[in-house]
Amino acid sequence: MRHTLAVLVENKYGVLSRVAGMFSRRGYNIDSLTVGVTDDPTISRMTIVVMGDDEVLEQVTKQLNKLIDVIRVTDLKSEESVDRELALIKVNSDVTNRSEIMQIADIFRARIIDVASKSMIIEVTGDDGKITAIEQLLRPFGIKEMVRTGKVALRRGQKSS
Amino acid sequence: MTESTEKMTGARALIECLYREGVDTIFGYPGGVLLPIYDEIYDADIRHILVRHEQAAAHAAEGYARATGKTGVCIATSGPGATNLVTGIANAYMDSIPMVVFTGQVPSSLLGNDAFQEANITGITMPITKHNYLVQDANELPKVIKEAFHIASTGRPGPVLIDLPKDITVQEIDFYYPDKVDLRGYKPTYQGNLQQVKRAASAIKESKNPVIYAGGGVISSDASKELIELAEKIKAPVTTTLTGMGGFPVEHELFLGMPGMHGAKYANYAIQESDLLIAVGARFDDRVTGKLKAFASNAKIIHIDIDPAEISKNVKVDVPIVGDAKWTLQKLLKYAEPAQSEKWLDRIAHWKKVHPLHYVEPATGDGIKPQYIIEQITEACKDAIIVTEVGQHQMWAAQYFKFSEPRTFITSGGLGTMGYGFPASIGAKIARPDKVVFDIAGDGSFQMNSQELATAVQENVPVIVAVFNNGYLGMVRQWQELFHNRRYSATCIQNSVDFVKLAEAYGALGLRATKRDEVRPAIEEAIASGRPTVIDFVVEEEENVSPMVPAGAAINEILDLERKE
Numbered sequence: 001m002r003h004t005l006a007v008l009v010e011n012k013y014g015v016l017s018r019v020a021g022m023f024s025r026r027g028y029n030i031d032s033l034t035v036g037v038t039d040d041p042t043i044s045r046m047t048i049v050v051m052g053d054d055e056v057l058e059q060v061t062k063q064l065n066k067l068i069d070v071i072r073v074t075d076l077k078s079e080e081s082v083d084r085e086l087a088l089i090k091v092n093s094d095v096t097n098r099s100e101i102m103q104i105a106d107i108f109r110a111r112i113i114d115v116a117s118k119s120m121i122i123e124v125t126g127d128d129g130k131i132t133a134i135e136q137l138l139r140p141f142g143i144k145e146m147v148r149t150g151k152v153a154l155r156r157g158q159k160s161s
Numbered sequence: 162m163t164e165s166t167e168k169m170t171g172a173r174a175l176i177e178c179l180y181r182e183g184v185d186t187i188f189g190y191p192g193g194v195l196l197p198i199y200d201e202i203y204d205a206d207i208r209h210i211l212v213r214h215e216q217a218a219a220h221a222a223e224g225y226a227r228a229t230g231k232t233g234v235c236i237a238t239s240g241p242g243a244t245n246l247v248t249g250i251a252n253a254y255m256d257s258i259p260m261v262v263f264t265g266q267v268p269s270s271l272l273g274n275d276a277f278q279e280a281n282i283t284g285i286t287m288p289i290t291k292h293n294y295l296v297q298d299a300n301e302l303p304k305v306i307k308e309a310f311h312i313a314s315t316g317r318p319g320p321v322l323i324d325l326p327k328d329i330t331v332q333e334i335d336f337y338y339p340d341k342v343d344l345r346g347y348k349p350t351y352q353g354n355l356q357q358v359k360r361a362a363s364a365i366k367e368s369k370n371p372v373i374y375a376g377g378g379v380i381s382s383d384a385s386k387e388l389i390e391l392a393e394k395i396k397a398p399v400t401t402t403l404t405g406m407g408g409f410p411v412e413h414e415l416f417l418g419m420p421g422m423h424g425a426k427y428a429n430y431a432i433q434e435s436d437l438l439i440a441v442g443a444r445f446d447d448r449v450t451g452k453l454k455a456f457a458s459n460a461k462i463i464h465i466d467i468d469p470a471e472i473s474k475n476v477k478v479d480v481p482i483v484g485d486a487k488w489t490l491q492k493l494l495k496y497a498e499p500a501q502s503e504k505w506l507d508r509i510a511h512w513k514k515v516h517p518l519h520y521v522e523p524a525t526g527d528g529i530k531p532q533y534i535i536e537q538i539t540e541a542c543k544d545a546i547i548v549t550e551v552g553q554h555q556m557w558a559a560q561y562f563k564f565s566e567p568r569t570f571i572t573s574g575g576l577g578t579m580g581y582g583f584p585a586s587i588g589a590k591i592a593r594p595d596k597v598v599f600d601i602a603g604d605g606s607f608q609m610n611s612q613e614l615a616t617a618v619q620e621n622v623p624v625i626v627a628v629f630n631n632g633y634l635g636m637v638r639q640w641q642e643l644f645h646n647r648r649y650s651a652t653c654i655q656n657s658v659d660f661v662k663l664a665e666a667y668g669a670l671g672l673r674a675t676k677r678d679e680v681r682p683a684i685e686e687a688i689a690s691g692r693p694t695v696i697d698f699v700v701e702e703e704e705n706v707s708p709m710v711p712a713g714a715a716i717n718e719i720l721d722l723e724r725k726e
Contacts, residue, residue, distance in 0.1 A: 037685035068292040071346040
């Protein structure tokens with residue numbers, strides 16, 4: 001099972017490596033990890049997607065809390081939170097199929113952010129399912145390169161503090 | 162609160178911080194980038210113990226910490242000095258011992274340049290410290306040191322490392338020592354949940370076969386008295402782990418001895434047959450539990466621990482209580498009522514009678530059985546501090562010494578570090594000069610840090626090293642005998658050194674006992690000498706530690722390994 005954790009940490013040197021090191025040392029798998037500063041510049045927020053059952057989740061949460069630089073760990077359950085991911089997809093294209101690709105992008109409310117003679121880059125934002133879907137539709141044209149940011153998530157409603 | 166500030170260098174500030182933390186002794190070894198700090202140590206009012214290898218500085222600081230409960234402090238230079246500390250830091254981390262470790266570092270401007278004697282020690286020690294710091298501004302130094310001592314000594318204790326680039330130590334600052342620490346990510350829970358304490362009390366009242374399983378947490382939270390009171394009140398037998406040894410008096414009628422791989426049979430039987438296991442400051446280590454699925458499988462489990470991450474890590478817990486052992490036991494004492502354990506205690510008394518710890522004396526001749534030495538040390542000096550290396554001798558010490566108070570057994574539990582005992586015993590003796598301190602050693606282990614004889618002699622630290630000299634790396638040899646058809650691959654170390662001459666070469670006293678009736682006089686002579694002493698006890702070569710639960714077996718599947726003559 002996939003869990004999304006919001007981890008508030010001190011915005012300090014070495015914190016990412018403490019968190020990543022804990023995961024690798026204890027044999028937990030990180031599906032994706034994103035980091036960025038919050039509205040408080042001394043605090044960063046990590047969104048970590050981790051695979052495992054409830055026992056793994058419990059241990060991961062406790063081990064994260066043991067790190068001195070970790071301020072709070074929240075399990076973002078999917079029904080109580082919203083999440084998004086951004087992907088940039090560079091796909092083969094020429095005059096013959098350019099409009100077809102643009103239509104697909106349109107359907108997904110994705111944007112074309114670069115056009116070259118033999119390729120274009122599409123920017124798409126959404127949840128995991130949406131990104132996988134557009135990826136599959138674009139695959140027949142030939143995906144030259146693709147990058148995903150990893151998931152970011154927030155709990156719905158009031159601030160989770 | 163305001164305190165007037167004073168201008169000083171980072172090096173001077175370091176010493177001022179140590180004064181304020183009440184540090185009276187540090188263990189260390191100088192080096193290039195530490196010169197400004199050692200210049201301050203030169204006339205500081207702190208005893209500096211010069212070791213002969215940095216690993217020993219870390220172990221000695223740990224021995225000091227374990228003997229007193231205070232935070233141990235050690236210091237080493239950048240690069241190899243720092244990496245030599247790594248084993249000692251890992252050891253303290255595994256056994257949750259409070260320690261603050263200072264390392265020198267190349268100047269900030271050279272960091273990351275592969276400069277001479279540069280090692281990324283904060284990176285290296287990240288998984289083996291409770292926390293670590295690379296100081297980037299000397300103005301931060303007092304705050305960092307204050308936090309380090311706080312983190313090391315509170316919650317579940319552990320080592321904290323502070324890496325000090327050389328320029329930090331010469332930078333001038335306005336010294337101000339904060340009197341409070343505020344770490345928003347670190348708030349250990351001392352007071353357990355009272356509802357859970359009450360649930361534990363009712364589980365105790367309902368139980369018929371209760372067992373208390375106490376670990377090193379009882380020692381570190383100074384909860385020995387409460388443990389004894391609880392056991393007596395609820396009428397439950399007590400088993401203590403290797404690191405919990407001393408937390409419950411061995412001669413108490415409710416004592417079960419040590420559990421697990423080399424535990425007493427009756428301790429293992431009791432755990433397996435228990436209907437309620439009360440774990441206090443213990444972490445269900447594999448050497449205790451054996452095959453996890455078969456461990457105490459009929460018991461309800463209460464787990465008291467200050468580290469939430471230990472709860473249900475290995476064994477599913479029914480009544481978790483996150484809190485300090487002393488605080489929680491005090492509350493539990495208030496609510497607990499006796500278990501219905503009369504028949505149970507009779508059964509245990511029966512097991513104790515039928516399956517005592519024992520060994521077979523040589524039928525003929527006057528050879529020395531290693532267990533006999535431990536018994537003789539007990540008789541000669543029951544209130545000694547026993548420090549050990551790692552291996553067979555360590556298990557014999559845990560099995561046969563009659564500990565009566567906490568902080569008298571100092572041993573490398575989690576990491577199993579050969580070479581730990583001798584430097585740790587130096588630290589313990591410096592901390593407790595009033596106590597006789599023995600390092601129970603193997604001929605293998607002692608040779609891993611025997612250079613510290615120089616430290617003991619120079620600093621006049623009269624510890625007694627009892628070398629159990631069997632010419633083998635005994636514990637590995639025992640496993641080879643049992644599981645590898647006696648193919649003694651790389652475990653025979655016969656005649657590697659004359660330990661008496663080695664002691665004498667360093668200016669220590671060297672004694673030797675080769676016969677049974679020479680054991681006690683050698684012990685007495687060593688105690689009376691008041692000098693650092695090595696006793697070379699030439700013991701039976703192939704004696705095994707018994708009983709033994711093979712790795713991976715359930716703890717009631719026990720082998721008897723007494724060597725018959």
